[in-house]
Amino acid sequence: MGCGNSKVLPEASKKGYVSVIQSLVAFSKGHEDNEPKKHKEQQNSPWSPHLAPNSQQKFRQGQQRDKVARYKDKFEPRVTARYDIKALIGRGSFSRVVRVEHRATRQPFAIKMMEVEAPEGREVCDSELAVLQRVSHANVIQLVEVFQFPHRVYMVLELATGGELLDRVVSRGHFTEQDATQALQMVLAALVYLHSLGITHRDLKPENLLYYHPGADSRLLVTDFGLAAFGKPWYLRTTCGTPEYMAPEVLLRRPYSCAVDMWALGVIAYILLSGTLPFEDDNRTRLYRSIIRGKYSFHGNPWPSVSNLAKDFILRLLVLDPPARLTAEQAGRHPWVVTMAASSSTRNLHRSISQNLRQRASRSSSRCPSGTTTSSTDANSLGRLMPPETKQKQRQQGRAAGLIQPQRAIQPRARGHKQHQHHPAKALDS
Template sequence: MGCGNSKVLPEASKKGYVSVVQSLVAFSKAHHDDDEPKKKKCAGKQRGLWFSTNVKNPPPASNSQQQILKDGRPRDRVAKYKDKFDPRVTARYDIKALIGRGSFSRVVRVEHRMTRQPFAIKMMEVEAPGGREVCASELAVLQRVSHSNVIQLIEVFQFPQRVYMVLELATGGELLDRVVSRGHFTERDATQALRMVLEGVGYLHNLGITHRDLKPENLLYYHPGADSRLLVTDFGLATFGSAGCDISRGDHRTWSLRTTCGTPEYMAPEVLLRKPYSCAVDMWALGVITYIVLSGSMPFEDDSRTRLYRSIVRGKYSFHGDPWPSVSNLAKDFIQRLLPLDPDTRLTAEQAIRHPWVASMAASSSMRNLHRSISQNLRQRTSRSSSRCPSSSTASNVYSSKSTRKKV
């Protein structure tokens, strides 16, 4: 977060990385995580127009969602981005507003013309080699996943110069925004959120997908309601291994990766040490996320990138300061089992779901409200980040943090 929240991009694709926009917002759709959509090819050979016919049709948007869609932006700005879209796309979708941009992409909020349901369309330029590379890797993941706790690709339009990815949207905001806005937050609330994340991450790992950039900003609520599901988003750094992690046996070692990438504060020690790694790096990141969700502070943080990395590779963190005296030993044990230096001893997603703290929904933990300490710590971090980087985003706008192209 703040200055320290920049990404380290894969060395093989640094010039081509385009971050998936994290402020994707939601329509209500029911789908099960066992069905995989058929895979489609990316625009590598540029063979002209094609688009998927297996469009997933969600139920009509609620009144509250329709209200959110009312866009007060000047029509000329909407028209400016609408003109960039192929007419065969705008024939099906009404362009509403620009919600994000990257080196090779624009993301806009849209409505389906027939159903009036809200979506996001990510328009990617694929003429440049970097754009084709990003398109291929991102689609390889998005076209395979179908889970209630993973952002869903709805359909794809492909043309010689551009590829249009239609994605579901989420109006509920990011994880930490929800924690702050609740006014009351306990360990039970934390386990409810983390269980949904673990369900999504476990599904990805079973498919052989490592996210490589898990952090609170990439965990978005589907809708503003208290019963909203939580979505894992932003697959710009995600990758496939040669096989899935055998979660049932707790085996992280069925395949390994070598590329150094991610957001520094969440990177596992084996990544920083340039050792071969597996999906266990995602579990380390979930340990960091759990620490943040329960305290509003980070286990590893330093203005100096060198000192930050040193503390990570040493596994040096503590449970000092508020609200840790009020946090249960079971919650601390959960974090400690996700943050060992040896990746083979870390909990897998399936093991983490079965951990007593999560499985019991923190039933034996204190029901003390941690909100005040969490919010205070988050405000202090935001203030420190703003003082170091006056132009950095606020806590509710950290989606747009810039990426770094420096190697670790």
């Protein structure tokens, strides 16, 4: 739910006392005459308590059909000739995501329609396409085909319907260290593959980790490559990502490598085992300062029940010196991951983790800084930072397919386009 300023209604025009009395008399008479009619209209309203639930459902379905029809009109005929538009499942700064079915095979997919007329939209689209057209891995969202037009690009991707990583943790009712290692193994498999191709994700977080289907045997997919980049080690310099998951070298605006993804993985592992973030503060300057200093702890529930081997895994990822951080291959060979926490406690951590996650979601929904929007999708994260001109275009977005550029991102600067950007290093110096 967004939080904006209350709307102030315009004042009534100032007229004489007689005019006011005449208006009141006329309103009263008309109100009495129309009362039976009004009562009848209320009974026929789709939201009337006298109306059967089936009628309310039909009304909602009609609204959904109207919404789908509006978006069908925006799609190019070449796209709709092959895919049947079913439902809108998300919105982003420059994108809309719809669930579709292939007309011939009836197989479901997601189509991400990106507006590329603006420089920022073009850059995000080019970045994502550059990655998706090169990758093919079981744990990376797959691009099926692309339709390119002057002002829009349509990316057809596989549809992930199993929900976000942390949603699965909360809903399953039982969660142990072994369950955590199963999820991390799939993420590590994707990172080994991506890093071998010179691809750095740069926005790895639980919201971008989706299960392909709701079943217990579903594979976990790394999604949302809007900020991903190709580059040689220590070549990347752009400050981007989600603050709570950003590595110290990014905040300090130093050249960095794919090691930033491993720092983010350490943060994800910390959340998986506790339901809390290692670095969290409402004040952004204090947050940056704690990340740069590497200040975090293993205090509070359920950390006393978490094994030392699991903590060692996190400690070797949340290392301030990037070359000393575990690589994806090294992390995959860590004893805690290899043995799937065989020597760790089998104690169910679900209660503590779920409680901590719900408390964070409650705090996030109650926090609403001026000029920002908080949606239900922000329950597990404070969101990414965006430059002002991009933030104005941002809308609330669904995460059903995990294909939309999340809110409030620190994004790479569009070529030839000036933008204001908050510099954490300057804030820390003050």
